[in-house]
Amino acid sequence: MKNFEYFKPSTLKEASELLIKKGANAHILNGGTDLIIRMKEGITSPDVVVDIKGIKELHNIKFDEKEGLFVGACVVLNDMAHNQIVKEKYKVLSNAAKSVGSGQIRNKATMTGNICNASPLADTSTPLLALDAKVLVYGPNGEREIPINELFVWVRKVSLEHGEIVKGVRIPAYENIIGDFQKISRRKEVDLSTVASTVVKINDEIRIALASVAPTPIRARKAESFIKGKKLTDEVIEEAAKIAASEASPIEDVRASKEYRIEMIKIAVKRNLNAVRS
Amino acid sequence: MKYVGTSVNRVDGIKKVTGDLKYVDDLKFPRMLYAAVKRSTRPHAKIIHIDISKAEKLPGVKVITTGKDFPKRVGLYLEDKNFLAVDKVRYMGEAVAAVAAETEEIAHEAVKLIEIEYEDLPIVTNALDAMKEDAPLIHPDLGTYKYASVFAPKPDTNISNHYKVRKGDVEEAFKKADYIFENDFYVPHIQHCPIENHSAIASVDREGSLTVWASCQSPYAVRLALSVAFDIPLNKIRVLSPAVGGGFGSKAGTTLEGIVIPLAMKSKGRPVKLTFSRKDEFINSFVRQGMHSKFKTGVMKNGKIIAIKDQYVWDGGAYTEYGVNITKAAGFAAVGPYDIENIWCDSYCVYTNHPVGGPYRGFGMSEIQFGIERNMNIIANELGIDPIEIRRINAQKVGGRTATNAPIDTCGLLDCLDQVLEDFDPNEKVESLSPNKVRAKGIAFGMKAPSMPNNVASSAIVRLNEDGTAYLLVSAQDIGQGSDTALTQFAAEVLSIPPEKITIKTGDTDHTPYEWQTVASRITYCAGNSVINACEDAKAQLLELASLKLGIYKRDLKLEDGYVVSTIYPDKKVAIADLSLGLTMPDGSGIHGPIIGRGVFIPPNVKDHDHETGLGDKPVAYWTYGCQGVDIEVDTQTGNIKVLNVVSSFDVGKVVNPTLVEGQIEGAIVQGIGSALWEELKFKDGKPLNPSFVDYKIPTANDMPEMIIKFIENEEKTGPFGARGVSEPAMIPSAPAIANALCDALGITINSLPLTPEKVLNAMKEKNNK
Amino acid sequence: MKYKINFILNNENVEHEVEANRTLLKVLREDFDLTGAKEGCGLGECGACTILVDGRPVNACMMLGIEADGKEILTIEGLSNGTKLDELQLSFVNNGALQCGYCTPGMIMSAKGLLKENATPTEDEVKEAISGNLCRCTGYKKIVEAIMEVVENNK
Known part of the structure; x- marks a missing residue:
């Protein structure tokens, strides 16, 4: 690992200014489970690392009926997954978080990190996409909100400007979420998704999100509109799963072939839809 | 004891x-x-x-x-x-x-x-291609290389060893056979992955x-x-x-x-x-060699196999200094644990532009017996015979012959099968709780001998301390298998000193005595015998001195709990501690000096095989036999397999330490599950694609099945207290048993490892399209 | 450039200087000679380097030394009190829950982390909690049994 300058600011302002002052080769450090690997392998070699874990407000996790759930950028996945409110009101998010890596990784990694890496297979991206989450961003020109589906641009590329820092993720409050998360992988524990999917039913509206099927995690909007207004019969589910698969553009890699992934999208979505219909 | x-x-x-x-x-x-x-x-x-x-x-x-x-x-x-x-x-x-x-x-x-x-x-990455005449030569100077005389490299080819078995007349037997079956199999490169x-x-x-x-x-x-x-x-x-x-051969x-x-x-x-x-x-480090196998089997209507012609082509990688011996070991077990009258086997070690192949737990046996055990089930299914029955008919038994025509004088194979069947009903149908899943059961045999040169040596030294404690010096390495503990138990038994009073020292060529290698499940057997011999030597010295001291014949003395004791008058005794530096005579003079026992061992009577036929009366020290039954659940939508239950039985001769032996078997089963379900080091044009735990998955605690571990104890006459090695053999049946369960239950054919979800789904599709 | 950090290491306050690019695993092994935590993969996949940070299992290879500032770090060396072994360590020995021993310190620390959070886990919860710790020798059975014995003893 190449050496670098390390800063641990205690405010967002300070952190953002540091990033801007140090230029393009300054990198944010949060949980570090991705960045440290990339630094060890020499894929990323920042001159400056800005550790945001010293910023208190980023460790908050809070809920209110109006604003919904806020998960601070530095909340580790295990804390989020086992948070009482998350377990009660956003079970699908808790389940997705629990499927990331090992217990040791989840004690360090965060959901914000999971999505900011913009890995096509980020498990927590699917419940966030399905729940229309918003990413709260602090920047030199003030704060802004990015709808989660606009965050992902391409493989490992997000729509954040240099100097911007994600404060956390906000998930709207919903009356009653019926949701289901599916992960298809080679090994059950501690594995990357071959395909991951989340389906939520909110007042009769069905939303479908997929990961590991395209350059970014996606919503299967055609499948959603096909379902709209229909009763979830076996036939409708079968057809919706096919449509969802047609919206994806998976690749072949060492984990699976393209054909297998397409098959698995259908299976995952079918399982999701079956779970939410009852 | x-x-x-x-x-x-x-x-x-x-x-x-x-x-x-x-x-x-x-x-x-x-x-x-x-x-x-x-x-x-x-x-x-x-x-x-x-x-x-x-x-x-x-x-x-x-x-x-x-x-x-x-x-x-x-x-x-x-x-x-x-x-x-x-x-x-x-x-x-x-x-x-x-x-x-x-x-x-x-x-x-x-x-x-x-x-x-x-x-x-130009590169060549498939061993079958590398054998072709026009293949690029990886070692053009092979003809000038030095090698041990039992091997047979072929100059101006990529073949670094050709071992053959020629027993009986296979062509004549094929003419007589009621049925002929031909099947091909492949096992990929895998990694030992010690932590x-x-x-x-x-x-x-x-x-x-x-x-x-x-x-x-x-x-x-x-x-x-x-x-x-x-x-x-x-x-x-x-x-x-x-x-x-952890080693596992690597x-x-x-x-x-x-x-x-x-x-x-x-x-x-x-x-x-x-x-x-x-x-x-x-x-x-070494990889387990990829291997292509091919079987032509001649069978009678009643299930009796009368001839097997098989070929093993090993992807030895760029250098085969160690790998050549695996191809030879495979030849000794050419048809697995079956007694077949006519055998024609060619086992080739072939250079390719892949990483260096070498020993991996089981030393060729897991690789060949995947094909042998699948072949058995395929034939049984075609003939409509129970896969267990066809095994019983053809199994090696006492009085029969091995592939090299060696007479079989001990063989607990069918005892192991029967012991497995006590806890495993292969015909009991169990419905899965999930509509998308199918339960399936399968069985496989396994056998292995210590694969080592005939005359490999072991030695041990035991030194007694002034207080009656002892040092045991060997160069057998405890690589996790527990040899330090087992060898200490042997010493404790012979010397009648509790294990906690014995300290074992290993692994220092300046100070611990010669040991050929810690491989081949040979340490309990070879080093164990040398330890017993060293302790017997120390014991003889102690009895000699005690005899003088007590005025009792040596034949009437024994060691018991730290004392030399008279077998006739139990109150007549002298502490080992008091003899540890020699004996002090009544006049104050001393004799003998410190008690130091030396022990050596070479497996008795293991001899070279015939080069032309591969046959030999005793090419190995002994065979270890066993059997496993597995119960799996297959997700027919994703192709994922979960192994739920395993029942294992091996004839270990003597269980030296139940917890340790169970540990070896449990570890071997789970390692076998890894090789069955996920493990494959993948390459594209010689480039390794998944050299990390991110994309080369080995089992976690969550993948562990329920395991019932059982033993048969048919004594190995040359073994220490009757024991024979088992750490490697236990892995051999896992993968074929799982594959047999999968293929039989779903009516599909998968003849390569690992049994990936994708292969399972493709095989199901193929079946439905038929 | 070196940075000064303060943290609690195996129940003692320490002050230390580290370069930013060194992992906590390297710092523990090289600077403090605490070699119980091992590097098995360097990618957070094998768990051989597991230690407790503020009571929770973390891969020391996935954490910078400098991130230890202000934290409470417990390694396998700090688990026993002199020659008095922790109940998990004893149970591992008594149940034959180790073979080559290379994964053992990490495995025990993961189990310790679990029991600190949940003193009465089920067998499935134990398996899940140690699924980030690879063991190639034992097949895991005796490890799970050793941990469950501690759980039962404490009920």
């Missing part, structure tokens, strides 16, 4: 649970340098030029070596490899140059600065004496290889193996030791350390 047969706690347990035990990578010496290796980026190429000028200038770089510094070829059975490539690279990742520097970071930085100019050569990566430290003093600390299974074999490679007399090389964090030979030594020779007395990264571990 007092100690043998009981679950004595591991003698190395406390050191290991506290983190106190120092493995090689935990060692640190003053002024130590750190090494890094420049590796080939080409699968097959001439080295035109190596430019180290930039690397040399980097501050902190102390030594750089290339293959030219030590161009002598080495190898255990066939001298075909260099520790650093000379003139040519033959696989991607091969070591080309090495750097020693003040820190690991500097060493790695320097490696990046070494520039190598290559001229690519400890290879590590070695070398230091050369001003006298020219070399000391090497290595995480190795076989310090004496390493010492010999280094002596040959670097022209250093054996008395000037000391190899220490302080602890080994640490059986010499790998990185040969890279650090040249660096240490030029580092002016500073020790040099090299530790493999996990990626290195995947590519640059």
Whole structure:
């Protein structure tokens, strides 16, 4: 690992200014489970690392009926997954978080990190996409909100400007979420998704999100509109799963072939839809 | 027996649970340098030029070596490899140059600065292609290489060994057979994945004496290889193996030791350390060879197999110095645990541009018996015979013959089958709780002999202390299998001293006596016998002295709980402690001196096979037989398999320590599950695609099935207290049993490992399209 | 450049200087000679380097040394009190829950982390909690049994 300058600011302002002052080769450090690997392998070699874990407000996790759930950028996945409110009101998010890596990784990694890496297979991206989450961003020109589906641009590329820092993720409050998360992988524990999917039913509206099927995690909007207004019969589910698969553009890699992934999208979505219909 | 047969706690347990035990990578010496290796980026190429000028200038770089510094070829059975490539690279990742520097970071930085100019050569990455006449030759000079006389390399080809079995007349038998079946199988390259990566430290003093600390299974074999490679007399090389964090064969030979030594020779007395990264571990320690097998089987209507003609083609990789012996071992077991009258077997070790193949738990047996056991089920299904019945009909039994026509005098195979069936009903149908899943059951046999040269030697020394405690010195290595504990139990039993009063010392060629290698499930058997002999020697000395002291004939004395005791008058006794330094006579004079027992062992009467026919009366010390039944659940939508229950039975001769033997079997089953379901080191044009735990998955605690572990104890007459080895054999039946369960239940055919979800779904599709 | 950090290491306050690019695993092993935590993969996949940070299992290879500032770090060496072994360590020895021993310190620390959070886990919860710790020798059965024995003893 190449050496670098390390800063641990205690405010967002300070952190953002540091990033801007140090230029393009300054990198944010949060949980570090991705960045440290990339630094060890020499894929990323920042001159400056800005550790945001010293910023208190980023460790908050809070809920209110109006604003919904806020998960601070530095909340580790295990804390989020086992948070009482998350377990009660956003079970699908808790389940997705629990499927990331090992217990040791989840004690360090965060959901914000999971999505900011913009890995096509980020498990927590699917419940966030399905729940229309918003990413709260602090920047030199003030704060802004990015709808989660606009965050992902391409493989490992997000729509954040240099100097911007994600404060956390906000998930709207919903009356009653019926949701289901599916992960298809080679090994059950501690594995990357071959395909991951989340389906939520909110007042009769069905939303479908997929990961590991395209350059970014996606919503299967055609499948959603096909379902709209229909009763979830076996036939409708079968057809919706096919449509969802047609919206994806998976690749072949060492984990699976393209054909297998397409098959698995259908299976995952079918399982999701079956779970939410009852 | 007092100690043998009981679950004595591991003698190395406390050191290991506290983190106190120092493995090689935990060692640190003053002024130590750190090494890094420049590796080939080409699968097959001439080295035109190596430019180290930039690397040399980097501050902190102390030594750089290339293959030219030590161009002598080495190898255990066939001298075909260099520790650093000379003139040519033959696989991607091969070591080309090495750097020693003040820190690991500097060493790695320097490696990046070494520039190598290559001229690519045509590659061959499929062993079947490599056997063809027009295949590019990977070792054009094979004809000039030195090799052990039991092997048969073919000059001007890529075949580094051809072992054949010619028994009976297969062609004649095929004419008589009611049915002929032909099936092909493939097992891929897999990795041992010990959790400890290879590590070695070398230091050369001003006298020219070399000391090497290595995480190795076989310090004496390493010492010999280094002596040959670097022209250093054996008395000037000391190899220490302080602890080994798992081996499974990967640490059986010499790998990185040969890279650090040249660096240490030029580092002016500073020790040099090299530790493999996990990626290195995947590519640059041995891999289990990929293997193509092909069977033509002649069967009678009643299920009796009368002839098998088979071919094993091993993807030996770029160097086969160790791999050639695996192809030979495979020949000895040409048709697995079955008694077949007519056999024609060709086993070829073939060079390819893949990483170096070598020993892996089971030494060829898991590879061949996957095909043998699948073949058995395919034939049974075609004939409409129960797969268990066809096994019973053809199994090796006492009075029968092995593949090499050796008479069988002990064989617990069917006992193991019956023992498994007590807890495993193959015909009981169990419905899965999930509509998408199917439950399935399968069974497979396994057998293995210690695969070692005929005359390999073991030795042990036992030294008694003044207080009646003892030191046991051996060079058998505890690589996790528990040999320190088992060997201590043997000593305790013979000397009648509790195990906690015996301290075992291993792994130091300057101080612990000769042991050929810790491989082949041979340590309990070979080292065990030498320990017993050493303790018997010490015991004889004790009885001699006690006889004088007590005035009782030696034949009327025995050892009991730290005393030499009269078998006639139990109150007549003398403490071992009082005899440990010799005997003091009534006049105050002394005789004899300290009690030191020596013991040696070579497996008795193991002889060479006939070169032309492969036949031999006793080519191996003994066979270990066993059987496994598995119960799996298949997700027919995703193709994922979960192994739910396993029942295992092996004929171990004598259970020396129930907890330890169970541990070996449980570990072997789970390792076998890994090889069945996920494990494959994948390559594209010689490039390894998944050399990390991210994409090479091994089982976690969650993948462990319920396991019932049972034993048969048919005594091995030459074994210590009747015991025979079992650590490797236990892995052999796992993968074929799982494949048999899967294929029989779903009516599909998958003849290669691993049984990936994708293969399962494709096979189901194929079946539905038929 | 070196940075000054303060943390609690195996129940003692320590002040230390580290370079930013060194992992906590390297710092523990090289600077403090605490070699119980091992490097098995360097990528957070094998768990051989597991230690407790503020009571929770973390891969020391996935954490910078400098991130230890202000934290409470417990390694396998700090688990026993002199020659008095922790109940998990004893149970591992008594149940034969180790073979080569290389994964053992990490395995025990993961189990310790679990029991600190949940003193009465089920067998499935134990398996899940140690699924980030690879063991190639034992097949895991005796490890799970050793942990469950501690759980039962404490009920």
